Amino acid sequence: MSGSASQRVDPILTRPAATAESITILGNAKYFNDVELEESIEFDGYGYELEVMVPFRDNMQLRFILPAYTTGKATLIDPPTGERIRIKGPSGTFDYPQILFDHQIRHEATDDFNAAYFLGYGKSAGRWGKLDTTHGDIYNHQGNLFRVGAKADGLTNDGSIRWLSNAGLRIYQGSDDLNPAQTGDNFVHFDWSGALVFNDVSNWVYPIAELTYSGDLGRYNAVHLFPQVVVPVGDKIHLKAGAPLGLSGDGERWGVRLQLSLQL
Numbered sequence: 001m002s003g004s005a006s007q008r009v010d011p012i013l014t015r016p017a018a019t020a021e022s023i024t025i026l027g028n029a030k031y032f033n034d035v036e037l038e039e040s041i042e043f044d045g046y047g048y049e050l051e052v053m054v055p056f057r058d059n060m061q062l063r064f065i066l067p068a069y070t071t072g073k074a075t076l077i078d079p080p081t082g083e084r085i086r087i088k089g090p091s092g093t094f095d096y097p098q099i100l101f102d103h104q105i106r107h108e109a110t111d112d113f114n115a116a117y118f119l120g121y122g123k124s125a126g127r128w129g130k131l132d133t134t135h136g137d138i139y140n141h142q143g144n145l146f147r148v149g150a151k152a153d154g155l156t157n158d159g160s161i162r163w164l165s166n167a168g169l170r171i172y173q174g175s176d177d178l179n180p181a182q183t184g185d186n187f188v189h190f191d192w193s194g195a196l197v198f199n200d201v202s203n204w205v206y207p208i209a210e211l212t213y214s215g216d217l218g219r220y221n222a223v224h225l226f227p228q229v230v231v232p233v234g235d236k237i238h239l240k241a242g243a244p245l246g247l248s249g250d251g252e253r254w255g256v257r258l259q260l261s262l263q264l
Contacts, residue, residue, distance in 0.1 A: 009206045009230045011195040012240050012259045014164045017114035017151040019053075019061040019104050023264040026051040031256040034246075035093060036180040036220075037074065037139065040085065045072015047092060059107075063100040065122070067092030070131060087139065089131040094170075094178060094189075096129050096145050098122030106152075113154030118168070120147035143175035143185065162197040180250065181219035189214055197230075206230040210242070215250065222251025236263045 010016050012028075028049040035043040047070035055061040071088035100120035108114050122145035124130055130141035149168020156163055170189040172178065179187045195210040210226035228242025240259040246252055 007232065007235065009197050009238065011164060011197065011208050011210050012228055012242050012257050013212060013226065014166050014193040014195040014210060015151055016153045016164055017104055017116040018153065019055045019059060019102060021263065024053040025262045027260040029258040032252045033255055034253040036250065038177045038179045038182055039078035040074035040076050043072055043074035043087065045070060049092065059104040061102045063102065065095065065098040067095045067097065076135060086134040087131050090127060091129045091131050091140050096122035097125045098145065100147060108154060113152060115152045117150045139177040141176060144173040146171040160200040162199060165194045167192045181216055183219065188216060190217055204231065220250050221248055223248040224251065
């Protein structure tokens, strides 16, 4: 295994504003604990997701996100039986299959930092995008997801630290059984994440400190500290591992995230 302090290393969640240099595939695996949904709580389980980034015209790219599978057990609260149910299917929890467009508008070489905005759309796609339950209900099988936001990244401390920040809105329209605040099927979540990548600690492993927020700035506010490490395997493959730790009363209490990044 080998790495280089000059190569770009990205966190698991916070996306760089700089577009990918070539087609890049991200394979994500996660274990989560105590996730809240609209009709069930204490959802513990695991899932898989695939993301493909396709750059074009030097400063643009498309991102395709496919939540491949989610499974676990949760406590039913609607109806309020307290029964432990099984939830599983080719879907995510708060994610639909999505397509996003990124446009980089500032470049580090001339502006000292990278900046971009993004627009996205997602929805259930037939079989892909629904979660079956053992009490006969179906979660996450309808509705639309609209996304808009901005990204920035750059170097500081003489290049020894790369900083990244993402901010955006997730606008859910006509969703079903997803809203943890239980305020209806139409709701908005604000997403923010920031990360510091420490480039000079080692030539083969990169520690990263990441902080994330997701919520409605009211009844539901999930804050997580997300320490992680990235191990480059050559120049094209990065192995990443981290553990989100809940800092608020909402969202999962803790979890495990694994990611394989492959640049073609």
